[in-house]
Amino acid sequence: MSKRIVKLMQGNEACVAGALAAGMKFFAGYPITPSTEIAEGSAEKLPEVGGKFIQMEDEIAGIAAAIGGSIAGFKSMTATSGPGFSLKQENIGYAALAEIPLVIVNVMRGGPSTGLPTSPGQGDVMQAMWGTHGDHPVIAISPQSVTEMYYETVRAFNLAEKYRTPVILMPDEVVGHMRERIEIPNADELEIFDRLKPVEGEDYIPYGVREGDLVPRMAGFGEGYRYHITGLFHDDMGFPTNSTVKAGVKINRLMAKITDNLEDLISYDEYLMDDAEIMIVAYGSTARTAKNAINKLRAEGIKVGMLRPITIWPYPVEATLARAKQVNKVLVVEHNLGQLMLEVERVVKSEAELHFLGRADGDVFVPSDIVKKVKEVL
């Protein structure tokens, strides 16, 4: 094994590096703070590897062109932040229903509206889940460090390709803009998943799956399979249908891609949970602050630990529930006024006493904020 390259890298740069390692060949987007470095890096690197970059006329066009690139057979990504994430919602639903693999990076800033463009936030957690209309499958991931930005970008591409669905990578602004040490893994250390293509010699049924399978094989346009893609509910051949039976089969299969694969999709981390009496639930940069606070509290003999969802959606329900039964109290800390808290509340129910610490003013938590809150709820 060759030696890993060690670099000082920014989170957004690590996202581009991870995307290229995962096989990204197409990027379309629109400039927006604090995600712009992802577009800039893609513009520089993609043509070097035979890929394509385009800066579109608006956020909607950015995701639309990226979906087009994916339909043409290339691993595609777009990147944005708050207002742009709002604008992209309709086409996120399109990609979910039409089953187009795509990575959407949303570097979270302070909202609503233009809000606090250069300040961090975690206010898009529920939008990632419910932003586009209708029931739909969602995979959303929140990394906490530059290294994790790299690996989670690779994982986002792998999941998008494997499940033929849009995957939302949502670092907060702190993670997007921080610089820290990263060891870039060698290509042979990474597992890369490519979408499954039609089997040669077999009749191609664009949205048909074999018994027990959930993900149809995907032909790129121009590869010799002429078929139809639509954002209307469609039959196995891809053509619009008003059949409630066919629509039911389709939406249930879309949702089953998530619900039948929770183990593969869910990723979380625990810190000092084995003897914990209080559990903090935090993610992204907020979890790093919480970890520091936990160390301070532990030094005072307070038995506190943390569960950190890395996959935000689907939420790690079972892991949270198991720990909720062990601890007396759960404290959710997030950079909004209580979004993932609602999910934790749903899961924890009466298993433990639930507390919340949040802010949405653009400033970050410092460890003493969390130390103080834990002592308050003791």
Add this chain to the structure above:
Amino acid sequence: MKNSELVSKYMRDSRLPHIWCPGCGHGIIMHSIIRAIENLGLDKDKVTIVSGIGCSSRAPGYMDFNTLHTTHGRALAFATGIKLAKPDMKVIVISGDGDASAIGGNHLIHAARRNIGITTIVFNNNIYGMTGGQYSPTTPHGDFGTTAPYGNIDRPFDIANLAAAAGATYAARTTAFHATQMTNYIQKAIAHEGFSLVEAISVCPTYYGRKNKKGSAVAMMNFLKESFVDVKAAERMTPEQLQGKFLMGEFKHNTQLPEYSAEYQKIVDRLRKE
């Protein structure tokens, strides 16, 4: 090629009949597109047809190519991704007047500005048909729609000249009545390397016609025949003769400017050589 042969070669006949109303002009335009493709001898696997939302945007579902029915107004943005990713693909966008020039107006002018090799055929029926007859950006001033019960106070877009002004290197307009010329223009547009647009004037007897007392489908086709004048013939006509007339013809045809996806490919090739 006979019409029946054309249909079996290029249409997904299991998807027919289409959803369009009796008397709708859209079928004529769809026919012109497949006839133009036949005349050009294109490989069906190397043709992608993209549409947005609306009556016209249902056309690709009936046509045996790589076909993509997208979100309202966004066909050109999806098509841009496909063309850039696969420059050897012939990419054709089918759009309506509302889809192309209202909700998708920004994408239209920017695709034209880039001169990306996409052919856009705008099926212009002067109304939102799918939603039941609301005024569109091409509904004539003073006409009626379900959302213009007192007469439309908007002024209409000239879509062909809008595209030409925005940078399209081929822009033409003709009507569903002038079917042979329609095929000819669409053929030239598809063969054109840069961004091309054909504004195909259609008729909507069901909504626009009924709301505005334009008579039967035949009467509306006759209106197209009598009121559209070729831009070259118009040069020899007096202002009095041009009263109430609309211009059709080729407004722009420039083969000198570079096509976008080819320009990007040059960057890729240069970097890969270094």
